[in-house]
Amino acid sequence: MATTIKDVAREAKVSVASVSRALNGSGGVTAATERRVREVAARLRYVPHGAARSLITRRTHTIGALLPDLHGEFFSELIRGIDLEARARGLHLLVSSSHNGADDAAVALRAMQGRVDGIVILSSPGVDADFLRANLPEGLPSVLLNSDVQGGSAAVLNIDNVAGTCAMVRHLVGLGHADIAFVSGPKDNFDARQREAGFRAAMAKLAPKAPLRIVAGNFSESSGYLAGRELLAAKPRPQAVFAANDMMAVGCLQAFKEAGLAVPGDIALAGFDDIPIARYVTPPLSTVRVRIAELGKNAMDLLADLMDRPGVSAASVHTLGCDIVVRESCGAHRNGGATARTSKTTKTTKTRPTTHSSPR
Amino acid sequence: MATTIKDVAREAKVSVASVSRALNGSGGVTAATERRVREVAARLRYVPHGAARSLITRRTHTIGALLPDLHGEFFSELIRGIDLEARARGLHLLVSSSHNGADDAAVALRAMQGRVDGIVILSSPGVDADFLRANLPEGLPSVLLNSDVQGGSAAVLNIDNVAGTCAMVRHLVGLGHADIAFVSGPKDNFDARQREAGFRAAMAKLAPKAPLRIVAGNFSESSGYLAGRELLAAKPRPQAVFAANDMMAVGCLQAFKEAGLAVPGDIALAGFDDIPIARYVTPPLSTVRVRIAELGKNAMDLLADLMDRPGVSAASVHTLGCDIVVRESCGAHRNGGATARTSKTTKTTKTRPTTHSSPR
DNA sequence: AGCCGCCATGAAAACGTTTACGTTGCACCC
DNA sequence: GGGTGCAACGTAAACGTTTTCATGGCGGCT
Secondary structure, three states: OOOOHHHHHHHHOOOHHHHHHHHHOOOOOOHHHHHHHHHHHHHOOOOOOHHHHHHHHOOOOEEEEEEEOOOOHHHHHHHHHHHHHHHHOOOEEEEEEEEOOHHHHHHHHHHHOOOOOEEEEEOOOOOOHHHHHHHOOOOOOEEEEOOOOOOOOOEEEEEOHHHHHHHHHHHHHHOOOOOEEEEEOOOOOHHHHHHHHHHHHHHHHHOOOOOOEEEEOOOOHHHHHHHHHHHHHOOOOOOEEEEOOHHHHHHHHHHHHHOOOOOOOOOEEEOOEOOHHHHOOOOOOEEEEOOHHHHHHHHHHHHHHHHHOOOOOOOOEEEEOOEEEEOOOOOOOOOOOOOOOOOOOOEEEEOOOOOOOOOO | OOOOHHHHHHHHOOOHHHHHHHHHOOOOOOHHHHHHHHHHHHHOOOOOOHHHHHHHHOOOOEEEEEEEOOOOHHHHHHHHHHHHHHHHOOOEEEEEEEEOOHHHHHHHHHHHOOOOOEEEEEOOOOOOHHHHHHHOOOOOOEEEEOOOOOOOOOEEEEEOHHHHHHHHHHHHHHOOOOOEEEEEOOOOOHHHHHHHHHHHHHHHHHOOOOOOEEEEOOOOHHHHHHHHHHHHHOOOOOOEEEEOOHHHHHHHHHHHHHOOOOOOOOOEEEEEEOOHHHHOOOOOOEEEEOOHHHHHHHHHHHHHHHHHOOOOOOOOEEEEOOEEEEOOOOOOOOOOOOOOOOOOOOEEEEOOOOOOOOOO
């Protein structure tokens, strides 16, 4: 039986109202009694019952995070970014990861009803505009991550996949690799679609004469390996391969090594994400870095804004820019002698963070 | 203004009590009214207010996870394991990561008071027996992860660092590398201490004549690099280096490569954790795998047990066994031709999961 | 036919807070 | 000296549920 506000009131010889006022610093209580109440509360180890408080306050001081069942760096970094910022604002974080499929997400969403003041949703296959219209409670402030739903009442925050892809293509073309093959990701993934679109656009602009080569992958290492083999068999071998994520690039690398090709000597290679593995493969992988923790922080900031002014349907679209980090796999370090041993010397180029906000 | 149980009651022409009974399936309501209530509830999109419910029920259906500010694989896998199992039991997960230092953890712990039915605490420097005695609420079911506090009212779940270390030492000795140097982790880390202790014990038993070489590290890659350099300068070079975690092993590898040494030809190498990077460095790193998601699942199971029977101070200590996974860096694959290209062929050996439970 | 007991239902209490409102005491001013 | 205003404090309502208890109806048994 935990100690309640009544116990404190009795012990401090005041009413419960005064205890509440003293502890919440809402004023209307003399300094002496406030001190007495605080002391008694500390002695009794009183901590207010969260449920009771949020029942009357209509505030839970908790935000929810709805994530698909993904493991690895992205997940942890995102949570970390959100949690760090949430904690700075005195908010708690209720996570619901590890659901796959729309039905699963729907029950998770319903269950969060009334337990959170706002919600961050990382979109996944099945979680689209229709899903949200059907399942997202009306007044609940929400931020959509990596989503292409436009209208709605939620703010949307996306990685600038297009700019990132474009920057990498520009870099590769600048190195003389105009004939770039792209390994795409799963069609039902938002980032994958954007990256492919970005690649098409970049090639059209920067290397219009090069053939457009796109081979299908699904973000897995093995699909990258297969794609690598397929590309090796292509008649004129591409000068460079740009994979839509790092794991597929690693798969490609394996295929190239098996075929006895030197990277980047015979063929250049680049990925997307900058997962930790990228810097440890040989040669270290050039890639596009997305600052995931920052993505989480920004999402939390956006959500806090929405929570501050209720009722205002501040639907907006924001974008987080990404850097390209140049290691050895793309051939930029080829000149100047030894290829190895300089894995620490990377050059990063930032795409301008197009935080283009379009409230409607 | 969300719809409440009263709205449903009015619309279905029954009392709120009947609505509650119908929706909770507590019986005592005719099939016809139950159907009518359910239908109205669905139409009105009624979802019970969590705070109100847990105010009366004394159940939040939420468990808390208190974690230090660690990023990367361990964090995400642990959360994933916990969440997966929690979700299977209809529980929510309130995480509070990103605190460093005991004070920070204390406020996080207080804040969880009354918001959770149980709590999983991953111990970190500062979070020790005294801390828990002072800050852990009396009746709250709790599971301590990687902790050496013994008494208390909490269940303790540990990785079997000793068995894992021992298994790796046995493997190395079996390959003929009796002269093993150990790179230790930070002194204030529980796993690090256990692994070092395990190494000492294993060497005393399996290679009593070999010199005991231990060089200090702090789990970081750079500290591993430094340790590697130090070991290279040692008069008789050790036959093998066993790092207390994979990141340090990677640092060692870098040092060895720089010095022109072949791994495992000139010196064998092993790590601990089996982080994803381990399989992608060259040569792939032999290591001790800890199944982190399973650790999280087991913690959740333990916690659920504690929550089921309240009052029973079922303090106990459990251990999760770990596998050793043999790749190329330790030299087991040296025979049989090419060193490369077989990075997929690994052999894993399981230490018996010593789930030794000692209720007191 | 009358009574007993069960079952569906409703009324109301309870959970632990916050807060609107009322009450008191006191200083101040006319 | 009495009215006025303000500050401190207490009382009670309210939040949305669950659950206990009472009540009525009805079927079955004697």
